[in-house]
Amino acid sequence: MDVLLTANQAFGHYYMATREYDNSVPSYIDYDKTNTTAILEYRGNYTFPSDPIFPSTNLPSFEDFIATDNFLSRLRSLASHDHPSDVPKSITTRMFITVSMNRILCPNSSCNGDTSQVKLASSLNSISFVTPNTNILSAYYWNLSGVYTTDFPDQPFSYYNFTREDLSINTTVSTQGTKVKMLNYNETIKIKFQGTNVLDTSETHPMHLHGYNFYVAGSGYGNFDPEIDPEGYNLVDPLHVNTIAVPTNGWVTVRFIANNPVRNGSTLKTSMREPPANLPQCKASFATWLQVLDDLDKYVPK
Numbered sequence: 001m002d003v004l005l006t007a008n009q010a011f012g013h014y015y016m017a018t019r020e021y022d023n024s025v026p027s028y029i030d031y032d033k034t035n036t037t038a039i040l041e042y043r044g045n046y047t048f049p050s051d052p053i054f055p056s057t058n059l060p061s062f063e064d065f066i067a068t069d070n071f072l073s074r075l076r077s078l079a080s081h082d083h084p085s086d087v088p089k090s091i092t093t094r095m096f097i098t099v100s101m102n103r104i105l106c107p108n109s110s111c112n113g114d115t116s117q118v119k120l121a122s123s124l125n126s127i128s129f130v131t132p133n134t135n136i137l138s139a140y141y142w143n144l145s146g147v148y149t150t151d152f153p154d155q156p157f158s159y160y161n162f163t164r165e166d167l168s169i170n171t172t173v174s175t176q177g178t179k180v181k182m183l184n185y186n187e188t189i190k191i192k193f194q195g196t197n198v199l200d201t202s203e204t205h206p207m208h209l210h211g212y213n214f215y216v217a218g219s220g221y222g223n224f225d226p227e228i229d230p231e232g233y234n235l236v237d238p239l240h241v242n243t244i245a246v247p248t249n250g251w252v253t254v255r256f257i258a259n260n261p262v263r264n265g266s267t268l269k270t271s272m273r274e275p276p277a278n279l280p281q282c283k284a285s286f287a288t289w290l291q292v293l294d295d296l297d298k299y300v301p302k
Helices: 065-073 136-141
Strands: 013-018 036-041 093-105 118-124 127-129 175-177 188-195 205-208 214-221 239-241 243-246 250-257
Touching: 188 205, 188 243, 214 243, 239 243, 243 250
Parallel strands: 093 188, 127 175
Antiparallel strands: 013 036, 093 118, 118 127, 188 250, 205 243, 214 239, 214 250
């Protein structure tokens, strides 16, 4: 992210400092607590001060989500003549995607020979992605079948109170597949990402769209309210990024134009380029990305 600031302070040297934000369960404290710092120096005719005072007493705590939200909510696009904000207003494709941590059942050591009965994996709309042996874009370019399916759903399979505690057992198991959503060139897309509390493991989920920047129209906590929450959308100068965090037990709405081809357009310029000769191969199996799920008695059906 590129950020501009206004240099309107008295001549001098100033610390800039950031630290990690921890939004996981409070009992988990095994993470890097190193602060990231830089010194901002003003140009001009003045006496250089001694080393600036490090703002150790002013930094928020690692768990201070209010400070995090206050900072992120103030970020805006320039929305100027030279840097216009072209937020899609007329939407052609609408998607609602739940973001969860799920369990995957592994009977008879079926997950890469591991003896664990249950594994932990992330999911979108209760689908955990299976890495294929062939690159998906290459498969599309060369018209190869059997690598992926085009049936990733626009909506979750069911709607429920996504952020409540102790969700029922039937929400915890994801299906596995290499499913994609095909978009026509120049479609205008709106996606609502909804975080869930499946397995009581809600946390901030960073969402990235490879090959695109998107506009962050709005975000909030709890279940998305289709009647109230859109009234707070910023469609004038919203953040324009390629990665955004879905808040713990919250939601984010993004908009973008599908002008970086996935499904080929009508011209060479609007179609996918030939894969490069040095394109890495897909070698990691699906099972290598799974984690053992603790407390099996809670999640293994009897």
